[in-house]
Amino acid sequence: VGEAVNFGTGKDVSILDGIPIDFSDEIDVSAKTINSRILLNKALLSEPFEILMRYAVHELVHSIQHMDASTLKEDPYAKDDYLDRPDEVEAFQYQIKFDNKNRGEGEVTEYIEDLLDYHDIPEDEKSVKKEELLERI
Numbered sequence: 001v002g003e004a005v006n007f008g009t010g011k012d013v014s015i016l017d018g019i020p021i022d023f024s025d026e027i028d029v030s031a032k033t034i035n036s037r038i039l040l041n042k043a044l045l046s047e048p049f050e051i052l053m054r055y056a057v058h059e060l061v062h063s064i065q066h067m068d069a070s071t072l073k074e075d076p077y078a079k080d081d082y083l084d085r086p087d088e089v090e091a092f093q094y095q096i097k098f099d100n101k102n103r104g105e106g107e108v109t110e111y112i113e114d115l116l117d118y119h120d121i122p123e124d125e126k127s128v129k130k131e132e133l134l135e136r137i
Contacts, residue, residue: 033062
């Protein structure tokens with residue numbers, strides 16, 4: 001995963017070895033990160049490996065972000081819309097980079113379109129947001 005993602009944080013890729021990843025049926029989303037600890041919904045275990053890893057990559061980015069922001073007293077992006085938050089954009093960029101390498105451009109395009117629709121991105125903003133999400137490929 002580290003090679004496919006290459007986080008670009010200046011941290012050694014071995015840092016990934018110390019990030020706990022647990023499965024839970026008690027979360028109401030597919031995945032979340034709390035204090036650098038990753039929780040994946042148990043429902044993901046029935047998905048193909050590449051799909052499960054898509055979520056893991058996204059959350060690994062958040063885990064590293066949490067380490068870097070550990071001294072902050074509050075969320076600097078709390079008022080931003082979900083797909084306008086720089087931390088979410090970065091996590092989706094690495095997730096999409098992983099997806100592109102493992103599932104291909106067609107699957108990535110479909111995923112991004114579904115993501116933008118799910119988050120109600122206005123039609124006139126979709127092309128700019130799509131370009132932003134594809135920046136790391």
